[in-house]
Amino acid sequence: MKVCVIGAGAAGAVASIFLARGGASVVLVEKNEKIGKKLYITGKGRCNVTNDCEVQEFLSNVVRGEKYLRSAIYGFTPQDAMAFFEGLGVPLMVERGNRVFPLSEKSSDIIRALADEIARLGVDLKLNCEVKEIRKAKSGFEVLTPWEKIECDKVVVATGGISYASTGSTGDGYAFAKSFGHDIVEPKQALCxxxxxxxxxxxxxxxxxxxxxxxxxxxxxxxxxxxxxxxxxxxxxxxxxxxxxxxxxxxxxxxxxxxxxxxxxxxxxxxxxxxxxxxxxxxxxxxxxxxxxxxxxxxxxxxxxxxxxxxxxxxxxxxxxxxxxxxxxxxxxxxxxxxAPFAEAVVTSGGVSLKDLKPTGESKLADGLYFVGETVDVDALTGGFNLQLAYATAVCCARDVLKTKE
Ligand SMILES: Cc1cc2nc3c(=O)[nH]c(=O)nc-3n(C[C@H](O)[C@H](O)[C@H](O)COP(=O)(O)OP(=O)(O)OC[C@H]3O[C@@H](n4cnc5c(N)ncnc54)[C@H](O)[C@@H]3O)c2cc1C
Structure with a gap:
């Protein structure tokens, strides 16, 4: 099965890794020249990678989408995220308020670990490649970039919100969602x-x-x-x-x-x-x-x-x-x-409406089309919760995609 993941931020990178580990053939398309541009600036360059708390506490830090996120977060807890990164060779430390950081205090170590795993698994990473459109094909989808048409069985949209647009998050996922009939909950600045x-x-x-x-x-x-x-x-x-x-x-x-x-x-x-x-x-x-x-x-x-x-x-x-x-x-x-403007908002509240998404992130309007991470109408407080929800939704989606492996 071939899966196209759009956007190599936290959600897209983790989705690609879990999909490839499960045997899917993955194309990961990123419009920037490198992966994880937003990840790089997280936690003032130290990357507050998750929060070492119980699931209930995680949920109490969710502002929008707490119910929707429940199954995803129980399926991939903060402790699972910590084991995942430590498994990739990044030692972690826990600070005040259960905030988890790489021991090196360098977000670049998190990005490098994800990039190395993506390469090791043979994910086809296409950088400097901006997706313009997603079309439903007779079977599966066509993902259009300025240079090629990527044919695939499933698509995962992980394009982020519209905060700090200079990192690549310019709301393209909203346009893709709209083209399949999804409603967009008005994006608002959050943590600003x-x-x-x-x-x-x-x-x-x-x-x-x-x-x-x-x-x-x-x-x-x-x-x-x-x-x-x-x-x-x-x-x-x-x-x-x-x-x-x-x-x-x-x-x-x-x-x-x-x-x-x-x-x-x-x-x-x-x-x-x-x-x-x-x-x-x-x-x-x-x-x-x-x-x-x-x-x-x-x-x-x-x-x-x-x-x-x-x-x-x-x-x-x-x-x-x-x-x-x-x-x-x-x-x-x-x-x-x-x-303050979106350029100063740590996250975007709003996005792809939850009403037409299954808890796995799959569209109820187009089988095989998934939305994960910040592009969806979910957001949380500071403390590592937003990255955690990005990975949890990504892993939940990857597991669902892999269930239908042919
Ligand atoms: C300054 C700052 C500090 C933060 N610190 C923390 C922190 O310490 N801990 C925490 O938990 N959260 C933090 N956050 C929030 C966290 O970074 C985000 O919630 C998280 O990165 C969202 O991940 P994502 O993968 O959904 O989206 P993004 O990280 O935004 O990734 C989306 C990717 O999709 C790509 N893309 C977009 N459109 C297209 C297209 N058409 N074609 C191809 N590629 C495309 C983008 O270039 C980008 O790489 C911080 C945010 C900011 C701005």
Whole structure:
């Protein structure tokens, strides 16, 4: 049986290896000059290859498609992924939060191991070769590139989403899916920085640890609340808790963001702390006292939002004004005005709709046509979960294809 796999990212490379190991004749077509261009930049070049957690925990980190991914992930768990890479000669290590990295801390080692295995198995790898169209033939399919027509029994589309398009993920899989009648769930940026309506340019570069970011919908319902690190950009916010928040709010308008700058202190304790700081400094400017609580530029920003003059003398601050200060530090408000562009989004949410896919990734509209990895409407949080879902869907598809081996 001949299978054409389109796209040599994480999903396409792993699908090709499992198909070839199972005896299929595999053609792997990649439009870039090398495989795994996106893999190369993962985990800041260290590649957070998976997350060494139980399946249930993996599923709780899936944002879209948790039900759909269930069978795939039980069939190829994070521990299976670790055994797979170690079997390819890449020693791994587990860090904080069960994040798994190659011991060498080099994503290039992961890519090299996949490339070596692809070569060892005799997969026909066609680089610099962009698939333009997939056609249904009398029996099987025809995959059209500018140079040739590849005839095959089955096709696996592993072309990724539309994030970081410079790596080759330009959404071609959506066009292929549409040509067979599939719906595409509107792609949205996920795991991305957020833009805010307020002018935060004076805060650019300030990094905050141990803060709490909450997001509320138009009706004031809490959508998500994340504790950890964030940073200010010229037009918004970024950092781990912001990326996570973005994945939960990317399909909603009118989101209000609230930062608790001192989550460890409740209002009463914070007020007592401020009163203590005021003690003995009655004739000083307010800003010189509150700066013990917050980074310099943020201190000035907070005073402004609280409606307090920075040069006000401490002994002139009323109880009501102190309450406003406490309130602002505990609930610094921002209006989310949008998501950073796809070029800055770690993953794409949306894609080929799950409603016309079997859990194996096979199309319900065209037998023998499969969709795997990020091109499908599934996405997860940071921590190695997105790569894991790419391999799991790839392996699940490969096993299904191999079942019908003739
Ligand atoms: C900066 C960054 C860091 C990340 N870090 C991590 C991390 O540490 N851990 C983690 O789990 N996830 C991480 N991710 C997410 C993860 O990289 C992706 O979810 C994953 O790579 C998706 O794999 P894929 O194979 O589905 O798609 P891709 O990796 O996007 O691969 C698709 C491939 O298809 C090729 N292609 C597209 N169209 C065609 C065509 N018409 N013809 C031929 N070839 C085509 C592309 O060139 C590309 O090589 C990160 C993402 C980014 C952007």
């Amino acid at each position: 920085p957020l833009l805010v309506a307020e002018n935060v340019s004076s805060l650019q570069g300030i990094s905050l640890k141990n803060v709490n970011l909450s997001a509320y919908d138009k009706e004031g319902n809490l959508i998500t609340s994340e504790f950890g690190e964030m940073m200010f950009t010229a037009r918004g916010i970024t950092g781990p808790i912001v990326l996570t928040t973005s994945s939960y709010i990317n399909r909603k308008d009118g989101i209000k963001l609230v930062v608790d700058l001192k989550p460890a202190l409740d209002e009463k304790t914070l007020d007592a702390r401020i009163l203590r700081d005021f003690d003995g400094r009655k004739n000083q400017d307010l800003k010189n006292v509150t700066r013990a609580l917050l980074p310099e530029r943020l201190n000035l920003y907070v005073l402004k939002v609280a409606g307090l003059k920075e040069s006000k003398k401490v002994n002139e601050v009323t109880k009501e004004e102190r309450k406003r200060l406490v309130d602002t530090i505990k609930n610094l408000p921002f209006t989310c005005s949008g998501l």
